[in-house]
Amino acid sequence: MNRAFWKEAVVYQIYPRSFQDSNGDGIGDLRGIISRLDYLQKLGVDVVWLSPVYKSPNDDNGYDISDYQDIMDEFGTLADWEELLAGMHERGIKLMMDLVINHSSDEHAWFVESRSSKDNPYRDYYIWRPGGPNGELPNNWSSIFSGPAWEYDEKTDEYYLHLFSRKQPDLNWENPKLREELYKMMAFWLDKGVDGLRMDVINMISKVEGLPSVTHEGLAPGDLAGGGEYYMNGPRVHEFLQEMNREVLSKYDVMTVGETPGASVEDAILYTDEDRKELQMVFQFEHMDVDAGPTGKWEVTPWNLTKLRDILHKWQVGLAERGWNSLYLNNHDQPRMVSRFGNDGKYRVLSAKMLATLLHTLKGTPYIYQGEEIGMTNVKFPALEDYKDIEILNMYREKVTEGGADHDVILNAIHVKGRDNARTPMQWNAGENAGFTTGTPWLKVNPNYTDINTEQALADPDSVFYYYQQLIALRKKHLIMVYGDYELLLPENEYVYAYSRTLKNEKWLVLLNFSDVPQEVELPEELAAVNGVIVGNYGGEQPAEERGTLRPYEAVVYSLKS
Known part of the structure; x- marks a missing residue:
């Protein structure tokens, strides 16, 4: 341990x-x-x-x-x-x-310099590309906040990459001088006594060389496509993180977690295996897509416990031996x-x-x-004007104002999935x-x-x-x-998430009812020998004969007799 x-x-x-x-x-x-x-x-x-x-x-x-x-x-x-x-x-x-180093603001001094001329020393701190012969975009990637991932800049007649808002140009991690500047900045805060860093979309810092367009069947010329396969968990991301660890993180007692959209269990092991010296933890998003439809998060789709549990279980088992x-x-x-x-x-x-x-x-x-x-x-704000989030407003403009989608359907999606839900x-x-x-x-x-x-x-x-x-x-x-080791129980139950935790000769049983109706639970005999309740959301002990029934949304953690 x-x-x-x-x-x-x-x-x-x-x-x-x-x-x-x-x-x-x-x-x-x-x-x-x-x-x-x-x-x-x-x-x-x-x-x-x-x-x-x-x-x-x-x-x-x-x-x-x-x-x-x-x-x-x-x-x-x-x-x-x-x-x-x-x-x-x-x-x-x-x-x-929070450490935001995939992109900066377009008002950062580096970008002001970068856009001033093609031969400016800061030009290469960001990702610039010329357009096509007929004014086509450098590639067909779409921004995560809707629209193309490229913004034309008249002064130098080139486009810069922004995976998020057009006011968030992506930093060019291929440039060693930029990386050195970022590491200095990290040390500035750590020297002041910061104890941890949460790294925003850190798995997007390495892009595939050449920034190729997405190609798949049914994609017409001029259509935008995601592009995530070319910038999530990119070719040099582990090299960059190991360098960051070597140059900065290893010199401090610091807690790290990386935000890694699109990361698989296998990716997470690479990021968080302690022997690799990159990060301690990642935020993965697979369970956050449990109610997303084929076109993404705004296509609200019912979720069920089976689907959610399968994802959580996969990550519990996948990172059990290596990673966290x-x-x-x-x-x-x-x-x-x-x-x-x-x-x-x-x-x-x-x-x-x-x-x-x-x-x-x-x-x-x-x-x-x-x-x-x-x-x-x-x-549930009734009016669109009550929302402030750029992702919501861009999406509404693209889908309703420009795309003709139904206002009520999109407003409902905002009520269910919008980021302002968390920001009130x-x-x-x-x-x-x-x-x-x-x-x-x-x-x-x-x-x-x-x-x-x-x-x-x-x-x-x-x-x-x-x-x-x-x-x-x-x-x-x-x-x-x-x-404690995690083990899934009752994998066929559609409404109850049950698992055990075991450490040496101590064993706990966790039962969670995800429904608003009572659920009968049949446990193997060796899990029925209850020592007592550690914690439960209904409070107090249930009579032994009622232990097989979980009340609506009941959570109970039992200590088991060894």
Whole structure:
């Protein structure tokens, strides 16, 4: 058993813009976070992952960085950030910063120089290509945020690559000087005391040489296609990460997690096998596509437990011996988990606790997204104007305004899958604007804040908050939750996810009912010898004769007799 802090930790993600506003401008900020540190300490989390707080024109809410070594004016100052770090460290909480190095903002000084002339020393910091003889794009890749992945720049009569927004030009990792600059910047933050780095779309930094167009049957000239096969998990990505580890990460006691869309179990092993010296964990997205249709996430498709369990099981088994799992069901880019995988109506509290039990009893490091710990839900804004996310607005323009799709169908998809579901302000109390701001919030508050808020949760001993607190405390007490072997049980059951965790002579049984009706569970005899309940979302012990029936959305963890 190779023990490590990052395996035993529980991480809490803060999306600063939506967490707590301290000055009434409607935008969350660093001083707002400082004012809530005692709340995080009470919850018991070990690490805070802070979404980007660097200087940015905010085309993509801070993921478009114009200065990597300064703080966004709306969020505060470097002195505020230093006070935040000190406040976390005083409370025994580590800080993980977001590292966005696949692309920068087009307002970054490097890009301003790069676009000024073809022979500028910074030209090669980005990916420039001439168009075709008749003005065709350099290739047919589409941007992840809709439209082509290329933007024409009149001044030098060339196109630059942007896998995301046109204001997020991709950095050219083939250039060793650029890599050196990025490593210096990483050291700047690590020298200030940062404890961890979450690396945004880090598996996209290496593109296939020549940037070839996508070719497949049925693709007409001028059609755009994804292109992911040419920039996800690219040819030099492992070489670059090993170099980063050698030049920077190995010199610090630092926790790392890489965001890796499109990564398979085999890819994840390469990224996270400790002997390879790249990353400690990755965020994979296979389970986040469980309700996506053939055309992608906006084609809302029903999911079922069998499909979700198969994916989670595959990753549990796949990374059991080498590598490590990150455990999450929502973040700033995903809808709220209780609305997506639970029941945000009658069984909101029970299903939120059931999903929390899943995340904290699988093998891996759990990530909590702000508001998850009080069971915050998706929002259904009736008007498109209420949404702010660039991905939503670009998609709507492409599908409805330009493509003629049905407004109601697309608005429903936004209600179900839109990123703004996760970005509505944190619900602190039942007062004006949920206690988030005294001004006008940058994004409207979810109207259900009068019923769902931290003040109410902290006053109710049976709340989702205290259940999370209990799970986090159990993880600190029982190494089996971190290092125990995972084994799937009842693989044919369509509504119950059952598994065991085993460490030496200790064995736990986890039973999770993903439905709103009671479920009968038949367990092998050796799993029926129950020692007692470790934790359960209905509270208390069930009579032995009722143990075979799980109530709606019930979660229960038993200690078994060895």
